[in-house]
Amino acid sequence: QKEVEQNSGPLSVPEGAIASLNCTYSDRGSQSFFWYRQYSGKSPELIMSIYSNGDKEDGRFTAQLNKASQYVSLLIRDSQPSDSATYLCAPRNTNAGKSTFGDGTTLTVKP
Amino acid sequence: SAVISQKPSRDICQRGTSLTIQCQVDSQVTMMFWYRQQPGQSLTLIATANQGSEATYESGFVIDKFPISRPNLTFSTLTVSNMSPEDSSIYLCSVQGEDYGYTFGSGTRLTVV
Numbered sequence: 001q002k003e004v005e006q007n008s009g010p011l012s013v014p015e016g017a018i019a020s021l022n023c024t025y026s027d028r029g030s031q032s033f034f035w036y037r038q039y040s041g042k043s044p045e046l047i048m049s050i051y052s053n054g055d056k057e058d059g060r061f062t063a064q065l066n067k068a069s070q071y072v073s074l075l076i077r078d079s080q081p082s083d084s085a086t087y088l089c090a091p092r093n094t095n096a097g098k099s100t101f102g103d104g105t106t107l108t109v110k111p
Numbered sequence: 112s113a114v115i116s117q118k119p120s121r122d123i124c125q126r127g128t129s130l131t132i133q134c135q136v137d138s139q140v141t142m143m144f145w146y147r148q149q150p151g152q153s154l155t156l157i158a159t160a161n162q163g164s165e166a167t168y169e170s171g172f173v174i175d176k177f178p179i180s181r182p183n184l185t186f187s188t189l190t191v192s193n194m195s196p197e198d199s200s201i202y203l204c205s206v207q208g209e210d211y212g213y214t215f216g217s218g219t220r221l222t223v224v
Contacts, residue, residue, distance in 0.1 A: 103153045
């Protein structure tokens with residue numbers, strides 16, 4: 001079993017729609033969870049972090065965490081073409097605090 | 112968050128040669144991380160570099176192939192040695208912030224011919 005599993009892509013949504021990106025993880029002890037956005041040809045950029053169960057909102061982005069189900073999601077409301085990128089989920093592992101990255105989900109927002 | 116300067120941004124190298132990638136951070140950090148990202152794939156951790164000690168390598172990566180230096184708290188280098196076309200990839204350095212999220216350098220796109 002992979003340490004981090006993300007929903008297979010690519011994901012395509014129309015402009016203005018809600019994009020839903022999902023991630024499950026195997027390390028039940030993970031305490032911190034991160035979402036990164038990576039534009040084509042660029043390095044990943046941290047966009048959201050979440051530490052406790054529930055929702056965390058930042059502008060059009062909402063991260064959701066369910067530790068019991070070992071599930072993290074990222075919702076992007078009012079999706080824009082500029083949101084088109086690959087999104088990487090990364091729990092912070094209890095093993096030396098390193099992060100293991102998921103394979104990523106590529107999102108395309110069509111005008 | 113920290114700002115990382117990474118160079119070179121890209122290089123084309125002959126097989127059998129070596130390339131050294133440099134990362135400079137604008138603040139002192141305890142650990143620096145080196146990742147590889149092969150085309151269309153996610154990030155794979157190569158090693159963790161601590162100042163004043165040997166780097167810790169992940170399974171599948173060895174010091175002879177990827178020697179790392181960490182002379183001070185703001186600088187690190189990764190060398191890709193005796194390169195083959197399979198080493199063609201993007202190499203990224205990164206540091207952790209106070210919230211344990213990563214900041215990445217701009218990456219080095221390596222092509223081995």
